[in-house]
Amino acid sequence: MSTFNIIATSAMGLEAIVAKEVRELGYECQVENGRIQYKGDEMAIARSNLWLRTADRVKIIVGEFKATTFDELFEKTKALPWEKFLPENAEFPVSGKSVKSKLFSVSDCQAIVKKAIVDRLRTKYKKTGWFEENGPLFKIEVALLKDVATITIDTSGAGLHKRGYRAGQGEAPLKETLAAALVLLTNWTGDRPFVDPFCGSGTIPIEAALIGQNIAPGFNREFVSEQWNWIPDRLWDEARIEVEDKAKYDQPLDITGSDLDHRMVKIAGENAFEAGLGELINFKQMQVKDFTTTKDYGVIVGNPPYGERLGDKEAVESMYREMGQAFAPYDTWSVYMLTSNENFEACYGKKATKKRKLFNGFIRTDYYQYWGKRPPRN
Template identity: 50%
Template sequence: MEKYQLYATMGAGFESVVAKELQSLGYDTRTENGRVFFKGSQRDIVKTNLWLRTADRVKILLKEFKAMDFETLYNNVYEIDWAELLPVDAKFPVQGRSVRSKLHSEPGIQSIVKKAIVNKMSDQYHRRGFLPESGNVYPLDVHLYKDTARISLDTSGESLFKRGYRIEHGGAPLKENFAAGLLKLTPYDGSHPLIDPMTGSGTLAIEAALIGKNIAPGSWRQFAFDNFDWFDPTLHKNALIEAKAQIKPLQQPIWASDIDQSILEIAKLNANNAGVLQDIYFKQIAIKDFTTEMTNGIIITNPPYGKRLKDKQSAEALFTQMGEALLKYDSFSQYYLVGDPDFEKFFGKSATKKRKLFNGNLRVDFYQYWSNRNDFK
């Protein structure tokens, strides 16, 4: 099968996590900011879209070249064999981005790329400069960085965080791939108990169950490649059958609690849609009243902060309650995603390690407190 130059995109700070995921799926990788490159066939395009938990999209790199002016950009795009990729009625939206490049007008870049493709396809299909664009979508993008242009075809369509199990959103839910990324920054693999004591709409607990049960995160959705006319439709069907056969029982319990019963009902609906409702113990309980008999596991949560708790004082009071309720469980490794730089002061302990991340546009820290056991960090 033909091999493509592929790359996965991801949120800032998750490059190494996605690279590890790709390596564990059997690929050699090369990493740069926001992208991890690998090679693969149509089968690999299906596999990575289906299985990558922490990436945003999987794209085919069609061409890379230096472009300091619009003529060079136009000529290089025109040279691509577009009729091989796009049927005559293809709908092909072009997204453009430019960073630190001479060609800096993004609308201008998009329009030149679009014009070059239309003219080439008109020549190839013997049409006079008119293409109906009434068929399936082939999402294209052009990215310029320091005058190097990359033209890519997006095989995912909607971002991979849109798993398809989450129908209702709680107050400020974590994106699914962001939640999976946080879990991948812990030692969690399903072989230890996991607790989320402020679960909100349940995303962390559900993503943990998917990891623990080895359920492919893309199991519920379609991808852009499903509508490419040159793509083998049997590959996706077969990959889903194979993925189903690899699901295993959860080894250790997952506990998810919250003070708000109405948001827990949403979390249960989401868990049910993801097929993991039976694997998660949901309970309504305030953090100050939290207790557990479990040991040697992971506590991970995204406590309300920023817009979710407008009042800074109530956030700080909550962090103090968290410290009083949770720090005594020192056989657990503990992980907290918080947007308040004073978190440690109110929680009552300095983190073993801190990692700077961006949840959307919000700068946050991932505070890591390792357990008193050397084997679990």
């Protein structure tokens, strides 16, 4: 087994949650803006892709070095052991980005990195012509930040938020990784009721069900690194057996998703069915003001409309007031709401126990947390 420098990339504000997930997999890590770095072997690459709920991608660092000239970028890239990663027929497109660096032309940096890799591989594979590039895919990225170049290979392929269950979606779907983070930031466990009163296409209830039964988010999809010759198929088989062994399929769940739009309720049901959770989640058409329950110690998580569009704000703030009134009688329930609306607490009628800044795509939002009474100890 080899040891790799691995990066799990993260949306802004979710780094601590991704780091907690990485540590729970058994890997020590360092946290930086937008990335969690750790060391691991081939099995760590497979397990990270299968298990990380809130990371965007899993990448391996091939090299990290200072580069202030194109010559330096070329020579230091060429000095890296590319033959360890890329077979002779590898398809290896190079993408790039540059922030606060002397080498600011991204297209030039991409071309230079590509040429340096080709030069290295020509020597190693004793080849004079072009490489066919008709084999497995290795997506390479050169990222320059303050004159330090980090060159990585993406092991995930499609972003990790693409779980493979989303048959349909609404106008502004919540990313699965953020939905999972919203659930993980609560005090919910699978033995308590869970409600999403703005379920849309069902992403939050589906992610809650996966968490409640400890089902790995990547169980239903493939990853680009499964095609690589230096990660044996048996490792992926072992990693997937671990996924099966750790799932708690017999954990009963009480999860409800509701929405004002009957079409979204139908789509949510189809998505849950696609995820293999069709029987476990109850979806229904309902307005939030009609919420009632006879249960205790439940958790409500929602991504309600924000009222960003002109004319929507008044209706949305009126709905926040109705929501506050509907939830008020249930003091054992905890409520968690994500919105960019700065008047939320005033409309809801109560100051949050805690709030956390998160980004929903490019929208800066706050996650308002209202903690209910603790259940009595047995």
